[in-house]
Amino acid sequence: MPSLALPSVDEILDGAVVVSLPMRVRFRGITEREVVLIEGPAGWGEFGPFPEYADDEAAQWLRSAIESAWFGDPPPRRSSVAVNATVPAVGPGDVPGVLARFPGARTAKVKVAEPGQGLAQDLARVRAVREHLPNVRVDANGGWSVEEAVAALTALTADGPLEYAEQPCASVPELVEVRRRLPEVRVAADESIRRADDPLRVVRAGGADVAVVKVAPLGGVRRLLALADRLADHGVPVVVSSALDSAVGMGAGLAAAAALPDLPFACGLGTGGFFTADVAEPRTMTGGMLPVGPVAPDPVKLAAVRAGSTRARWWLDRIRRCRALLG
């Protein structure tokens, strides 16, 4: 991919569609997910860096969208991928309704350390999930101090096993310390990889047992696969996860998961059900698995979720700036 010529900004913007997908539940503080779909000779790609990301970080997401639309997916090694249920910071009473959107999933990732909530709420939510599913991981999005992480993970593992704790604390030294204090709890790094200049730093420092990897922030499927290769040299397996992607972006995540030589954990690619409308017919989850393969947007569905002209202009300007940064 780096050796291939990138399309011009006019080629990228020709046919680009800005969409706003309404969400069923608040997640990451948002209730509407805006992304841009671009079309190239190999199919469709998705550009959806979160609005607060600076251009240098967002440029990697553009590289990823270009890869999908101009160069397509690498060969798959599997035709379907096991996914986890993703449980936002809801009350225990809402857990069954959330889990119902992930038919057959045996693993749940439960959000914890939500601002404004406490350990009692995390424990209640995780307990409610354990009544339905055997396998639970938690994601704190860096929300705990080391002391809070040790207390929370001790309490959460007193009740039952945890597959791993994703980004319990924000910084690499804190992750290293949590691992040292709780050697029996696996730590997964997400933001320490996705938002780092050097995605291997956390692993070299001894801060992660598992790496959560997302296609767009890493600059595309092939870059993700190259990173997974290097992580494997350190004995660290990867879990491919979404960035709240539309059905098009999810195709890239599924393509990456399908191309990996080893895939020991369920992937966080089941979040399509968070949207009440998407750009294509939702993939059908059966037995906790999603089928691999690209999708093209459905023109009728696309028209229904098209963003207004002010937001569209903002996104297309952002693409212009990011394309310039890719050189």
Ligand SMILES: O=C(O)CCC(=O)c1ccccc1C(=O)O
């Ligand atoms: O991994 C999953 O189960 C779903 C994806 C997810 O949690 C996520 C989606 C968008 C932004 C951040 C995150 C995250 O892992 O923190």
Ligand SMILES: [Mg+2]
């Ligand atoms: Mg995470």
